[in-house]
Amino acid sequence: MLLSRGLAALTLILFSALSLHAEFLYKDDVVKNPAFSEQINAIGTELKAKTGVSLYLVMVRDLDGNQSIADFEKQLAREIKEPAVIMTFIELEQKVDILARPVSLYEHFNKQQVLSPNATFIGAVVSAVMFARSYDEAKELIANRGGTILPILAEKAKGDDIVSKYSVAMYNGYADVAEQIAAHQGVSLSSSAGSGSKNFIDILRVIFYGIILYAIILYIRGKYFRKEGKKDE
Template sequence: MKNFFQGGFLAIFLSLFAPLSCFALDAVIYNENVLSQKVSDEINLIGKELYEKTGIFLALAVGNESSFESLAQKQKELPEPNILLILSKNSHKVDIIGSSETLSFFDKEAVLSPYAGTGTILPILASKKGDIYNAALLNGYGDIADRLAKYFNIKLESSIGNANRDTLNILRILLYGFICFALLYYTQRRMKKRYQNQVTKRRRRFG
């Protein structure tokens, strides 16, 4: 009788809390045929580790036809404390919302900055090259997770931030290097052409 009671109590306990645990581990709470399965899996992996180490549920809702307002309503279904990254293609809007205290744990404006040196979502969306939504949301979600990890002084094994930052830095170096090379080449060509014109004029003058 005692064993049955203990077993029954355990079953009831798990039935009550298992849905919350499973839900908390599923970071992508809504995906309207925008994210690939690979990117969803990677985001879920980061979200699971972050939740286990900080207790903060970092979620993502992305819609194709859904409005931003309808996606934002999904925050009410999340366990607290929470943060929700939202992108609506239909509304052409992206934002980060969260429970009262969580947004103070990181610089939201930096993540959403339109400048490539700071922002990790909008610069990719603005590029309009390649699979911008998967890249932007994975990059942005990873950036938020890394900022939260830094705030709580923990290490995320599933972090993609360092790899992304290194890739972006390499791309910036290559881009700036190409621009400098092009400017130098253009300047040299102009100087060479000017010198040749001066030589030609002198030859005509003394020829």
């Protein structure tokens, strides 16, 4: 009898621990990777402890019937306590959205920037030229560059690399939102990607723009010398 009670108590403790560990990766039908789950929950746990805000990540294959991602998020919001932010990824629709409750939490992070399809200034300018229907829309596209999810989801991948792409994209976006919320409240997160990762990305961007500038200089020099050569003839 005592043994049975002991096993029952141990089972309850283990179940509670596992439920707590999986709290911030609220639902995952896509990646299903323990390491990914551990990273997300580490950030979510620290963010909740330091700011009181719960940041949930939900990743599902598809939605039921004609349900929209917005309706799905509102349904999830009824299951959790505020203040909370829900980041949702629908694999088959390749859609991502972020819901904040109460709505005042939107002031703690830049949703448009996180969900921007453009990671860089150059990409934003190209998108503005090709797709903007007005000056204000073009200005908004350029201002909200720095997307941390959609540019990665847009990359081509095959086989197991597809799931890896999803995990990288959603981790980047989750960490980005968490860091912005923390910064808004004047705290930092040791478990998140941190400024070191962002500095590394900035360095890569500088190198990228440097290569483009160097190519333009070579092109102009080549064109100039060709003209000078024709004059000499």
